[in-house]
Amino acid sequence: MIKIKEKLETAKNAAPEKFFTLKRRDSIIAQYPERYLKRFRDSVITRTKDTLVFNNIDTVVIKPFVPRPVYKPSQYVFTERDGHVTISLPRALEKTYTIKFFEDDNTDLFEIKKVSKTQLILDKSNFHHAGWFRFELYEDGNLKEKHRFFIAKDF
Structure with missing residues (x-):
């Protein structure tokens, strides 16, 4: 009890x-x-x-977890391991491509009026310094891609 x-x-x-x-x-x-x-x-x-x-x-x-956007390189213009910029345009023989390169603050660097090869390698010395660069890829006068790439500093 x-x-x-x-x-x-x-x-x-x-x-x-x-x-x-x-x-x-x-x-x-x-x-x-x-x-x-x-x-x-x-x-x-x-x-x-x-x-x-x-x-x-x-x-x-x-x-909920919101991941930060991760940089994804372009499939057309990208940097190789050695730092050189590669332009890969599979339909360059059929279509007219123009590429404009800019500094990260959108100031003009240079322009390639007509890309006549499917694979083109630009030396990194054309870009004068390491860092981020922007480009605009035009296909037959129409903007196909607007992206950026990074050239690493040599030690």
């Missing part, structure tokens, strides 16, 4: 279980008890791809 009374008293003194609201942007996804939220502890501490952030005392917001 005494054991039953002790269990009843501890049950009366126990705090009710705390629930957290899980949101993504403005939408409520679910409500989880506190013990379930402990499973996401590593996400909160280490800020993994989908990090949980406490918005209020009882509201948790999911911040």
Whole structure:
């Protein structure tokens, strides 16, 4: 009888279980008890791809991972390992291609009026310094691609 009374008293003194609201942007996804939220502890501490952030005392917001844009080289104008700029135009014999090269701040460098070969290699010394350069590739007078490339510094 005494054991039953002790269990009843501890049950009366126990705090009710705390629930957290899980949101993504403005939408409520679910409500989880506190013990379930402990499973996401590593996400909160280490800020993994989908990090949980406490918005209020009882509201948790999911911040989805948004990757930074990664530079993807052009398939037509790119730099080789040795630093030379390669222009690869498979249809250069059929169509008229023009390429304009610019500094990173869009000041003109030089222009190749008619590319007559499918594969063309430009020496990196044509670009006077290392860094980012921009180009515009025109096919029969129409802009086909506007992109950039990087020439690394020689040590």
